[in-house]
Structures are given as C-alpha cells and as structure tokens.
Amino acid sequence: MCSPSVAIGGVGQILGGIGGMQAARARNAAAKRQYEAALEQRKRNHLQNLSIYSAKVNKYTIDLNENDLAANRGYAKAQSELNNIRGKALASSESAYMKMVREKMGKVAAGGQTGRSAARLEKMVAAEYGRKIGRLTFALTKSREAFNENVEGIRRKQMSARNKLFSNVAFVPVPGMAPPPPVMENTSMPLFKGILGAASGFAENYEDNPLVNQDS
Numbered sequence: 001m002c003s004p005s006v007a008i009g010g011v012g013q014i015l016g017g018i019g020g021m022q023a024a025r026a027r028n029a030a031a032k033r034q035y036e037a038a039l040e041q042r043k044r045n046h047l048q049n050l051s052i053y054s055a056k057v058n059k060y061t062i063d064l065n066e067n068d069l070a071a072n073r074g075y076a077k078a079q080s081e082l083n084n085i086r087g088k089a090l091a092s093s094e095s096a097y098m099k100m101v102r103e104k105m106g107k108v109a110a111g112g113q114t115g116r117s118a119a120r121l122e123k124m125v126a127a128e129y130g131r132k133i134g135r136l137t138f139a140l141t142k143s144r145e146a147f148n149e150n151v152e153g154i155r156r157k158q159m160s161a162r163n164k165l166f167s168n169v170a171f172v173p174v175p176g177m178a179p180p181p182p183v184m185e186n187t188s189m190p191l192f193k194g195i196l197g198a199a200s201g202f203a204e205n206y207e208d209n210p211l212v213n214q215d216s
Contacts, residue, residue, distance in 0.1 A: 053173050
C-alpha cells in the first residue's frame with residue numbers, strides 16, 4: 001500500500017505539472033501577442049513612411065515642374081536679350097551704311113571729285129564702314145559667347161536643382177526588419193515531468209516497502 005505522504009507528494013507533482021503546463025501556455029500566449037503586436041507596429045510604421053514618401057513625391061513633382069519653368073524662363077530671357085542685341089546691331093549696321101551713302105558718298109559727288117581722288121575717298125569711306133561693321137561683328141560674337149555661357153549656367157543650375165530634388169525621393173521606403181518569431185515552450189513537458197516524478201515516487205516507495213505492498 002502506498003504511504004499517504006507518497007500519495008500526497010505524487011498528487012502534488014502532478015498538480016505542479018498541470019500548473020507548469022498552464023504557465024507555459026500563458027507564456028506562449030503572451031509571446032505570441034507580443035510578436036503579433038510587433039508585426040502590427042512594423043506594418044503601421046511602414047504605412048506611415050509610405051504616406052510621408054508619397055507626400056514627398058507630390059512635392060518633388062511640383063518642385064520639378066517649377067524648376068523646369070524657371071529654366072525655360074531663363075532660356076527665353078537669354079534668347080530675347082540676344083535677339084535684342086542682334087536687332088540693335090542690324091539697325092546700327094543699316095544706319096552706318098545709310099550714313100556712309102548719305103554723308104560720305106554725297107560729299108564725293110558734291111565736291112566734284114573724280115578719278116583717283118574720288119577713288120581714295122570712297123576707299124576711306126569703305127574702310128571706315130568696314131571697321132564699323134567689324135566692331136559690330138565682334139560685339140555680336142561676344143554677345144553670342146555670353147549667351148552660350150548664360151544658357152550653360154542655367155542648364156547646370158537646373159540639373160543641380162533636379163538632382164537635389166531627386167535625392168529626397170531616391171529611396172522608396174521598405175518595411176523594417178521583421179521581429180523574430182517567438183520560441184514556443186513545450187506545454188506538455190511540465191505535466192509529463194510531474195507524472196513521471198509521481199510515478200518515480202510510487203516506484204521508490206514500493207521498492208522500500210515490498211512487504212507492505214504485498215500484504216496490501
């Protein structure tokens with residue numbers, strides 16, 4: 001017959017195993033809830049980052065359009081200035097030509113100069129007109145060079161601004177690192193150990209009191 005102390009101890013071990021099993025289940029449930037909460041927070045953070053990124057993309061589109069418009073205005077202004085310079089140079093050239101014809105060539109006719117004298121005067125007049133045209137041509141060349149430099153400066157500024165704007169949206173947000181899944185405890189093991197412990201106690205009691213067990 002099993003002694004009362006052994007029986008009580010065995011029952012206690014089994015009850016302890018049941019308690020351990022319930023505690024393990026509770027810890028597993030808590031770990032699972034914590035894991036699911038971490039996944040949900042990760043999802044919310046990613047959605048928030050996507051929302052912020054979407055706002056940045058919208059602003060990037062608007063700023064990029066403004067940047068292009070500003071560059072186009074700069075190009076148009078530079079072309080307009082060059083056209084004005086060309087127009088003034090053409091008008092100056094025509095005025096110089098008319099002045100040459102009216103004042104210089106007229107003097108030849110009015111002075112009654114003929115032959116070599118008239119030829120020399122006409123050559124002098126033509127040379128002066130040529131120098132005038134040369135100065136206008138030089139000015140136009142410099143204006144064209146300045147125009148090209150201005151346009152290149154506008155282009156560089158435009159590209160620099162575009163690159164700076166793109167840097168704000170270059171990287172699409174990705175979800176953060178997922179939390180590691182919880183390591184679940186074996187909930188059957190505490191109960192198994194309790195039963196095994198109780199059985200071991202009963203077996204030891206039997207071995208220590210064989211006669212008592214036989215009489216029973």
